[in-house]
Amino acid sequence: MSPSNRVTIPDLADELGLSVGTVSSALNGKSSVAESTRKRVLDLARLRGYKFNTAARGLRFGRPTTFALHVPLAARTLSYYMQFAIGFADAAATVDVDVVLSASNAAGRGEAFRVDGAAVADWEASSGGIEELIHAQVPVVAADGFPCNAPSPAAIVQVDYHGQIHRILESARAGGATRVALVAPDDSLQARWTTDVIDACAAACAEFGLPMQTARFPIFGTSEDLTELVRSLLADADAPDCIVFGGQNLAGYAASNLQLGTPGSAVPWIASCAGDQLTEIGSSTITAIDANPIALGARCATLLHELVTAESAPSEPIVEPWPSTIAWGDHWPRLDA
Structure with missing residues (x-):
């Protein structure tokens, strides 16, 4: 150990039997170091409480x-x-x-x-x-x-997604919505946010007595693929009259491509859980959560x-x-x- 009791790269190199350069490269994430060697270095660095020069x-x-x-x-x-x-x-x-x-x-x-x-x-x-x-x-x-x-x-x-989605679905029900579909991200976004949106929609629909179906859509999906998904939902015998979209831009795509979100349309109630500034927030036909990401x-x-x-x-x-x-x-x- 160094005299100050602060673990150094030479300390780690000496204990591992590696060169100082190899240990330094492993700590810096350089691709020239074998993954097995990198793991040895990182494991020992954590164990010894190593702190990098930054x-x-x-x-x-x-x-x-x-x-x-x-x-x-x-x-x-x-x-x-x-x-x-x-x-x-x-x-x-x-x-x-x-x-x-x-x-x-x-x-x-x-x-x-x-x-x-x-x-x-x-x-x-x-x-x-x-x-x-x-x-x-x-x-x-x-x-x-x-x-x-x-x-x-x-x-x-x-962000209080549970509270905001509750308010959105309460409003849709008050306006006459009777059946809800949620278009949620699939496993291409394995984040807590996805789970929160699904759970929030399910809880609100259960409270308001609104039947709900869930469709999953890739976060990288195209506008054309989304259009086909929504068309398949509308072709169902119990087609929704309210669709909540979990991903950004999706409500905007659906409203534009299929002329949805207006009174008298196939789906009068269109909502976005991740409102896009250009296509959804401020739209006259879409209700959107604005988290103000900046x-x-x-x-x-x-x-x-x-x-x-x-x-x-x-x-x-x-x-x-x-x-x-x-x-x-x-x-x-x-x-x-």
Whole structure:
């Protein structure tokens, strides 16, 4: 061990019988290191409480220097995650913290030893990278919960999807809706958000006595595929007159392609649980939940900074409600008014 009792790369290399360069490359996630060797290095680094140089640099500067942001692979097609990332990065920049972007379903590759804190939007069940961060005692803030059987993050910023979906379906029923279909993400988005949306719709429909059917749709699905799915729902003998869409843009596609969402149409009641700013929020025919992802990302960054710079870690995960709003379609009853 080093005289200061801080574990160093040479300490790890000596104990493992590896070169300093190999250990350094493994901790930096470089592809030149065999996966078996990387695992040995990361396991020992966690066991010995190793802290990477970015942490030491942060100590010298008196502040954190780097945050990781994990988003699903769906970020490449959905503006929600881009807006979240912009808000997060802008807020991090105000406290001079750099941001590293990662896919939330990436395997752990030593990131925990290179960042001071991390945030995740829609934490997916297959994400070993986020679990590695938590096991290494790196503070993690999760937007909209975490998967079952995953370790608890330091903080959760949570949209009240149960409450908002309850309000939406209560309004649809008051307007005359009698049968509900939920188009929810399939296993292409294995996030707690998907489960929350399904559970919320089922609970509200049970309370209001509305028959409900659930269809699953890939998060990367095309507008044409969605149109065919909705047509198949409408061809059923018990076709819905209210459809709740779990993915961003889907309600917009359905309303446009099939002329739905207006009084007298086949489905007068169209709702989105992840409202898109261009196609759904502000639409006269669609009711949408607006989580304000730019502001949500910014809050996750500021909360993470508070956690990283605090004198001690919280004894229990912080759960902070996030104030979303509902953008109502013109013909929907406003029960809260």
